[in-house]
Amino acid sequence: MDLKSNEPFWLIKNGLIQSFPSLMENKTCDVLIVGGGITGSLIAHQCITDGYDTILIDKREIANGSTSATTSMLQYEIDIPLYKLSEIIGDEGAVASFKACSDAIDKIENITKQIHSKAGYKSKKSLYFAARKKDVQWLQKEFEARKNSGFSVKWLEASDIFNQYRMDKTYGGILSSKGASIDAFQLVHEILSYNQKKGLQIYDRTELRKVKSGKSFNLVTLSTGATIKAKKIIYCTGYESSNMIKDNFVKLISTYAIVSEAKPELYKKYNDLLVWNTEDPYIYMRTTDDGRILIGGEDEEFFDPEKRDNLIANKEQKLLRSFQKYLPETEFKCDFTWAGTFGVTKDGLPYIGEHKGYPNSYFVLGFGGNGITFSVTGMEMVSFWLKGEKHKLTEWFKFGR
Numbered sequence: 346m347d348l349k350s351n352e353p354f355w356l357i358k359n360g361l362i363q364s365f366p367s368l369m370e371n372k373t374c375d376v377l378i379v380g381g382g383i384t385g386s387l388i389a390h391q392c393i394t395d396g397y398d399t400i401l402i403d404k405r406e407i408a409n410g411s412t413s414a415t416t417s418m419l420q421y422e423i424d425i426p427l428y429k430l431s432e433i434i435g436d437e438g439a440v441a442s443f444k445a446c447s448d449a450i451d452k453i454e455n456i457t458k459q460i461h462s463k464a465g466y467k468s469k470k471s472l473y474f475a476a477r478k479k480d481v482q483w484l485q486k487e488f489e490a491r492k493n494s495g496f497s498v499k500w501l502e503a504s505d506i507f508n509q510y511r512m513d514k515t516y517g518g519i520l521s522s523k524g525a526s527i528d529a530f531q532l533v534h535e536i537l538s539y540n541q542k543k544g545l546q547i548y549d550r551t552e553l554r555k556v557k558s559g560k561s562f563n564l565v566t567l568s569t570g571a572t573i574k575a576k577k578i579i580y581c582t583g584y585e586s587s588n589m590i591k592d593n594f595v596k597l598i599s600t601y602a603i604v605s606e607a608k609p610e611l612y613k614k615y616n617d618l619l620v621w622n623t624e625d626p627y628i629y630m631r632t633t634d635d636g637r638i639l640i641g642g643e644d645e646e647f648f649d650p651e652k653r654d655n656l657i658a659n660k661e662q663k664l665l666r667s668f669q670k671y672l673p674e675t676e677f678k679c680d681f682t683w684a685g686t687f688g689v690t691k692d693g694l695p696y697i698g699e700h701k702g703y704p705n706s707y708f709v710l711g712f713g714g715n716g717i718t719f720s721v722t723g724m725e726m727v728s729f730w731l732k733g734e735k736h737k738l739t740e741w742f743k744f745g746r
Contacts, residue, residue, distance in 0.1 A: 355530035368548040380581035382412035384720040404552035414685030421447035425693035428490040449721035464532040465634030474518030497522040595688040601660035602641035609636030695719040
């Protein structure tokens with residue numbers, strides 16, 4: 346599956362950080378992780394921390410799937426508002442899901458400190474503004490739901506948003522104190538390098554071709570002809586899992602992003618802020634650690650690489666117009682444009698857990714705008730399950746829910 350087009354900003358910015366060999370000999374391990382993106386690296390970090398003999402494989406170069414195209418906005422806010430999610434799954438599950446994403450941001454910060462990361466982790470506030478006057482009523486309802494659930498939020502009127510951020514054409518919004526951004530592509534390489542020194546085995550250009558399940562193990566045959574005998578497999582295959590599981594559990598979406606030229610002095614005032622709005626599909630903005638502004642959105646409900654790529658030039662112009670609409674006083678000269686693939690679920694939640702078609706295995710699939718924070722929650726869940734313990738989020742994140 347082609348998950349991106351053009352060369353995303355992060356690939357060009359970082360270049361080839363590190364390369365790994367393909368696996369040419371038979372191996373055994375406690376845990377085999379399939380997928381070398383941000384999710385796989387985080388799960389590997391947890392497995393090595395917990396003392397498991399762990400192997401990670403990826404059919405591409407490491408982090409060259411969806412991770413290379415992510416905009417890496419770290420938010421606790423799930424794509425479906427808290428009050429709506431409460432109506433779908435109940436208050437307990439909805440609040441627990443939001444709080445798990447909030448906790449995940451702190452955990453990512455702790456990981457960056459532990460591994461001495463240079464991936465530009467930056468704590469930020471998050472502004473969720475009403476793009477239409479009719480959205481104000483339900484957005485204020487969302488504000489009350491978050492406030493009543495203990496989240497640190499503040500309501501800003503349109504005049505407040507303009508005075509603080511020089512943003513025009515808004516109708517008020519929620520300012521959250523919890524948020525962050527990072528370069529996920531670089532972070533993956535840093536996490537894997539750190540854990541490789543602790544015993545993690547990493548192989549790229551190594552594709553899983555066949556799995557034969559035993560009573561307490563799986564025997565995996567690879568594209569190289571080698572095999573891996575693993576007690577557990579953890580699939581961190583993201584949106585490509587739709588090729589493995591035919592339950593129509595995720596809908597693939599094409600999304601677009603552009604990044605400006607670097608002008609640190611001009612964009613400094615937005616460096617502590619993430620921005621997104623109530624449009625459908627919504628737009629989102631953040632700064633990068635080298636003084637650029639990124640804006641993304643203009644999603645399309647299809648996945649077709651050729652069709653997606655043919656729209657890049659048109660989507661670039663639409664994103665530029667959106668930027669000029671909301672930030673007319675700020676110049677944006679486009680330096681990078683790309684398209685990628687992500688997925689949405691019926692309730693905005695991930696799928697993390699067992700699937701009846703895959704014995705001795707777990708899936709960690711963080712979808713939507715919270716893919717990275719969901720993956721951090723997946724670290725904890727997998728750690729619990731491998732120790733034979735239950736996790737409180739299992740019922741809300743499981744397949745077949």
